[in-house]
Amino acid sequence: MHELSSRRSVATVGTYFHYLCTSMHDDSALLAALEDDMTAESAALFADLAVGYLASTRDGTGPVSTSLTSADLAKRFDEPMPRAGRPLAEVARRLRDDVIADCNRLYHPRAAGHQVSPPLPAAIWSEMVIAAINQSVAVAEMSPTGTVLEHRVIRWMCDLVGFGSSAGGTLTSGGTEATLAALLAARFVAIPDVWSNGVGNAPPVVVCGEHTHYAVSRAVGELGIGTRNIVVVPSRRFRMDIEALASALGALEREGRRVMAVIATAGSTATGSFDDLEAIGAICEARGLWLHVDAAHGASALLSDTHRGRLRGLEHARSIAWDPHKMMLVPLSAGVVLVREECDLENAFTQRAPYLFHGGAGARVWDQGTRSLQCSRRADVIKLWVALQRYGADGIGALYDRLCATAMFMHDTLVAHPSFVVLHEPECNILCFRYVGDGSLSDVELDAINRDLREAYNRSGAGWITSTEIGGRRVLRVTIMNPRTTAADVRAIVDGLACLPVQPNSCNH
Numbered sequence: 001m002h003e004l005s006s007r008r009s010v011a012t013v014g015t016y017f018h019y020l021c022t023s024m025h026d027d028s029a030l031l032a033a034l035e036d037d038m039t040a041e042s043a044a045l046f047a048d049l050a051v052g053y054l055a056s057t058r059d060g061t062g063p064v065s066t067s068l069t070s071a072d073l074a075k076r077f078d079e080p081m082p083r084a085g086r087p088l089a090e091v092a093r094r095l096r097d098d099v100i101a102d103c104n105r106l107y108h109p110r111a112a113g114h115q116v117s118p119p120l121p122a123a124i125w126s127e128m129v130i131a132a133i134n135q136s137v138a139v140a141e142m143s144p145t146g147t148v149l150e151h152r153v154i155r156w157m158c159d160l161v162g163f164g165s166s167a168g169g170t171l172t173s174g175g176t177e178a179t180l181a182a183l184l185a186a187r188f189v190a191i192p193d194v195w196s197n198g199v200g201n202a203p204p205v206v207v208c209g210e211h212t213h214y215a216v217s218r219a220v221g222e223l224g225i226g227t228r229n230i231v232v233v234p235s236r237r238f239r240m241d242i243e244a245l246a247s248a249l250g251a252l253e254r255e256g257r258r259v260m261a262v263i264a265t266a267g268s269t270a271t272g273s274f275d276d277l278e279a280i281g282a283i284c285e286a287r288g289l290w291l292h293v294d295a296a297h298g299a300s301a302l303l304s305d306t307h308r309g310r311l312r313g314l315e316h317a318r319s320i321a322w323d324p325h326k327m328m329l330v331p332l333s334a335g336v337v338l339v340r341e342e343c344d345l346e347n348a349f350t351q352r353a354p355y356l357f358h359g360g361a362g363a364r365v366w367d368q369g370t371r372s373l374q375c376s377r378r379a380d381v382i383k384l385w386v387a388l389q390r391y392g393a394d395g396i397g398a399l400y401d402r403l404c405a406t407a408m409f410m411h412d413t414l415v416a417h418p419s420f421v422v423l424h425e426p427e428c429n430i431l432c433f434r435y436v437g438d439g440s441l442s443d444v445e446l447d448a449i450n451r452d453l454r455e456a457y458n459r460s461g462a463g464w465i466t467s468t469e470i471g472g473r474r475v476l477r478v479t480i481m482n483p484r485t486t487a488a489d490v491r492a493i494v495d496g497l498a499c500l501p502v503q504p505n506s507c508n509h
């Protein structure tokens, strides 16, 4: 056996030697290309693309988004996989002309669409470094400094929440993964033998508010709990109705049904509303229930002196989803899951991988892979750490305040405009409103007009907004993510919407 394997290894070495000799010419060209592409000049090609993109989007002169459809764009890329490489400058040109030219311009001052940031510049530049060093934060030995930085930043965030020394967390791809990880941890507490035996015939119940993000129902489905075991609590003014929550929990108790978790939202997707975490936290604590707070959007208010109070009671949570790629304005992806007890996250996952994890008994386990859904994982914490180093927590908090103030200005502008009604006062940077024209049209007609209005406005390139349904009616929605959006831009968005020809009697107010 030994002889056989050593004969095979001699043959293998011979094969490789032959390969290296015969393909030396082709390989050397390729290796030279790798060397060339590592130079500052090559890097500058891509840095220039990013700088050029930022410059063209910042001045607000071009369209916010493309007018081309996905089908139109697909034709541009309809080609076979390239067999041979091309010069880097040619690839960069194609990236500029075919990709960047028709992407959304998030730094455009009238981009007010989804909860995606025009990213903080220092964090953008860190992306190149993160990719260059390519450290995987699954295990400390693969990412010596990245792992330590992740622990450092998570600890800062836990301190802001008010969690004690046994808290922990990891970075995630976003709020959806953070919520799944958190509910996995809650599931282990509710069903300690779940890993080997599954959820059984009487899975526990998950209680959440009516405006909860779909990440929750998706996680419940993924966890095998079954979405029919979700109990939805109605809202009052877009926040979870506390009395309805108490009575739902009372009813579940009387029915003898176990509750795996209660889920509150801090910064709901539709309206940016914050649930009353003090009241919900007190109810959960009194009943010994796991409280998960989906603060993917709103947790960054912890950095703001003005808005921090909206999160009062957050420390009652057993787990929290917090997306720095939303209101900390870090580029995608940068999500975070925090848990009051780090061991809850460790219990959520089980792995035996002697090729990877070597945690010594009793010693601190630095490997974040033991607490994460992912194995290989980018050191995204670096861009978050860079953003904090460059702009400071206070600076990012001040930007949070600015975005909320701009949304409030938009609210006031819309209130003063005869053609619109607002659905709520903004609690952060999200605002829903509806075009109502001169008041003569039916709700159904207005639903169609509001839908067409958004599409026509976005297609015009003048600005970019989103829409949603509130109370069964189609409404317009903005998320002010851009600190460069001014009062004049807000007025331009409102006037632009009011003046589009999709509605009858446009612009005769």
Ligand SMILES: Cc1ncc(COP(=O)(O)O)c(C=O)c1O
Binding pocket: 115, 173, 174, 175, 176, 177, 213, 215, 265, 267, 268, 269, 294, 295, 296, 297, 323, 335
């Ligand atoms: C409240 C809330 N939770 C969760 C998510 C999902 O986050 P992600 O897209 O980062 O997975 C969002 C995204 O908009 C959100 O608004």
